[in-house]
Structures are given as structure tokens and as C-alpha cells.
Amino acid sequence: MRRALELAARGPLGPNPRVGCVLLAPDGDLPGGGAVLGEGWHRGAGTPHAEVAALADARERGADVRGATAVVTLEPCDHTGRTGPCSAALIEAGVARVVVGVQDPNPVAAGGAGRLRAAGVDVVTGVLPAEGVAALGAWLPAVHRGRPFVTLKIASTLDGRVAAADGTSRWITSDVARRHAHGLRAQVGAIVVGTGTALVDDPSLTARTGDGSLVEQQPLRVVVGHRAVPQGARLRGPGGELLELRTHDPAHVLEVLHAREVRHVLVEGGPTLAAAFLAAGLVDEVHAYVAPVLLGAGAAAVGDLGVTTLAQAVRLVTSDVVPLGPDVLVVGVPAPPGDAPTTVRTSTEEEH
Known part of the structure; x- marks a missing residue:
């Protein structure tokens, strides 16, 4: 999660939140996974969200993300705007577990955790929440x-x-x-x-x-x-x-x-x-x-x-x-x- 927060800080300040995501392999000694399969962050309005960027990074590395854990600083979105819902992208990719820092307060985008759970994905929330709130800055209030x-x-x-x-x-x-x-x-x-x-x-x-x-x-x-x-x-x-x-x-x-x-x-x-x-x-x-x-x-x-x-x-x-x-x-x-x-x-x- 700390690495995901570092990635989030690379994103621009603007209408959208700064979000980072790390994909971990479903093995190894780390809780929920081992080797890093992919990383991503949101680069601004209209660009892929952090989760989708991490999935693309994993594909470029030739990594198989089925059964992987996605560690993301903000709850994956569940709506279609300039881009599609990240919750659906994670489900389609076969991710088995999602670890969330801060739940999304935006009523338009929230609900990703619920959709993931309904699809059988294990969802853990509230990991390093204070750091996650700080990373979101003025966007959250x-x-x-x-x-x-x-x-x-x-x-x-x-x-x-x-x-x-x-x-x-x-x-x-x-x-x-x-x-x-x-x-x-x-x-x-x-x-x-x-x-x-x-x-x-x-x-x-x-x-x-x-x-x-x-x-x-x-x-x-x-x-x-x-x-x-x-x-x-x-x-x-x-x-x-x-x-x-x-x-x-x-x-x-x-x-x-x-x-x-x-x-x-x-x-x-x-x-x-x-x-x-x-x-x-x-x-x-x-x-x-x-x-x-x-x-x-x-x-x-x-x-x-x-x-x-x-x-x-x-x-x-x-x-x-x-x-x-x-x-x-x-x-x-x-x-x-x-x-x-x-x-x-x-x-x-x-x-x-």
C-alpha cells in the first residue's frame, strides 16, 4: 500500500483523485501475494485509472494476473465516465483479492467494493487509511x-x-x-x-x-x-x-x-x-x-x-x-x- 501511495503522488492535481495501484502475484510470503506483476497510477482526466494502468503494465511484462491481489489507494470506481468501471476491469482480469486504502465517498463512482464482492472477489478495506486520506488531499473534502x-x-x-x-x-x-x-x-x-x-x-x-x-x-x-x-x-x-x-x-x-x-x-x-x-x-x-x-x-x-x-x-x-x-x-x-x-x-x- 505504501508503494501504491508513492505511485499515486505521481498523478496530477485536478478534478480526479490521485490513485495508485500495485498488482501482486498469488504466491510468496507477502500477505495476499508475492512478486509485483504490475503498477499504475492515474495520469489525469480521460486517461486510464490506476487499476487499468496496472493491468496494462502487467500485460506489457507478460504477467498472468489471474488470482492476483490488487492493492489500490482508493476504492475501485463502479461507473462509466470518460473511462469504464475499474471494478469490472479487475473482475474480467481474474483478480482474486482487492486491498483498498480509502472507500470512495463519491456517490457517482462508489460501489466498486460491492460489485467485486458480488463477483466473489475478496475485498479488504481500511489499509493505511490516514495515509490514503492525506494522499487524496483537497479532493476528498x-x-x-x-x-x-x-x-x-x-x-x-x-x-x-x-x-x-x-x-x-x-x-x-x-x-x-x-x-x-x-x-x-x-x-x-x-x-x-x-x-x-x-x-x-x-x-x-x-x-x-x-x-x-x-x-x-x-x-x-x-x-x-x-x-x-x-x-x-x-x-x-x-x-x-x-x-x-x-x-x-x-x-x-x-x-x-x-x-x-x-x-x-x-x-x-x-x-x-x-x-x-x-x-x-x-x-x-x-x-x-x-x-x-x-x-x-x-x-x-x-x-x-x-x-x-x-x-x-x-x-x-x-x-x-x-x-x-x-x-x-x-x-x-x-x-x-x-x-x-x-x-x-x-x-x-x-x-x-
Whole structure:
């Protein structure tokens, strides 16, 4: 299963889950099998799923998979979309046992384990489930909630400012923090900003490598609000597709992006948009890049939340603290009402 998880990590981030599969021979000392007959992972929408890729790999090796064990990170699908059901492919190939990491929560694709059992295949579920959930990343909560997973990104001074009184904002955080933030951008399906940020900052909203070049898979660039993006704006330059949404409703934004099969959304600004998503209860995670800088005035990182007393504050449970050169990244998730905030761990930049 750990090998299958390694294979899953090779897959691209996108509308489909990252899945890996290992086929084991029906002999040897290993539980359920011996020698590896084939391996596969899902390479993106429209390509063979991990199980089918592993079966193809086994055929190329000249291996007989009848009676084999398939170890797969996510329950084999049981529906026909761009490709056929993996459950049927495993049954047709004569696989005798299937070991599953995480059961599929998607009602459209789930049911593979049931079909396999009905065909006489031995199915074991819940192997390394925590690792399997981690490998699925934002895809899993997005499927559970029926909307994209939302990360709110903030880059601010120690006193919570995102710009000075004269409007200047480049650069509050260091190049180390900015490189890390580009890594975050490369993991999401869409970056969302308000029209104020688009007009004042003229951002490109691209994901770049350490040398400044564009990564191959660019996120969708989304501007929320009723003002148009100027024709000469950097948002109309190289990068992902530009989508202008004439709305101020965060729920509608997520509905549109869900329909486009976006699983992970990064909300980058500005303060008004951040407050709108927080007030709507539509932020799943906060990434706050904090620089050891004090301004004392200027735009706040988050706009008015309607909070009038400390008891109404939006509190976060800190899941990670990462030093980034002179800056610090604090990662947190909104705390359930009544829960006291806690810190889970501190990691190093190298771990990320």
C-alpha cells in the first residue's frame, strides 16, 4: 500500500483523485501475494485509472494476473465516465483479492467494493487509511461537501496589514515566503481575487517555479465583482484561463467552480473578499504568511466581519507553523464553536 501511495503522488492535481495501484502475484510470503506483476497510477482526466494502468503494465511484462491481489489507494470506481468501471476491469482480469486504502465517498463512482464482492472477489478495506486520506488531499473534502475546498491565503505584517497607508504592498513578505506561496498556487485548481485587488495590484495570478518560469499546469484565474478587468491587465497575459464572475456571493462563486470540476480554490484577496468567504463559513483552511514588519496603518488583511465582541471572533485551530526565512507561515482551520485554539505541530521549510 505504501508503494501504491508513492505511485499515486505521481498523478496530477485536478478534478480526479490521485490513485495508485500495485498488482501482486498469488504466491510468496507477502500477505495476499508475492512478486509485483504490475503498477499504475492515474495520469489525469480521460486517461486510464490506476487499476487499468496496472493491468496494462502487467500485460506489457507478460504477467498472468489471474488470482492476483490488487492493492489500490482508493476504492475501485463502479461507473462509466470518460473511462469504464475499474471494478469490472479487475473482475474480467481474474483478480482474486482487492486491498483498498480509502472507500470512495463519491456517490457517482462508489460501489466498486460491492460489485467485486458480488463477483466473489475478496475485498479488504481500511489499509493505511490516514495515509490514503492525506494522499487524496483537497479532493476528498471537496467530494464530501459538494463544493471546492477553500484555502484563504493572507500575506501580512505582524500587525495584520496587507498594504501601507499609501497603498504600497510589494513586497511585505520575503522571496522565501513568496516562493512557498507559488508552490501552494501550483496545487490548486483556481485562484480567486476581488475586482479591487485585480485593479489596484494588477496581479498575474500565475504559479511559477523558483527561476520564475510558469509551471506547466496553471490554475484558473477568477475575478469576483462587477467591474471589468482592463484589456491591458496582466491577468489577460500568459497563465491560466481568466474567468470574470459578476457577483459578490461566495457561494455562487463556488457553485460555478464546482460545475467546472475545480476541487481546490485559493482565495488570495483582498480584505473584502476574505471577509465575505469567512462570514459565509466557506473557508476550510487559512494560510497566513506573516512578516516581522510593523506599519501601524494601512489596509487590514481581513475586512469587517461584523464582530463586535471577542466572543464572536473567528478562531482557528493551528495545524502547522513553518519558518520561511525571516517570515512565518501559520496554517489553521476554523475551530468549531466553543473549541479552544491549539497548536498541533511546527515543521521546517524543508518538509514543505
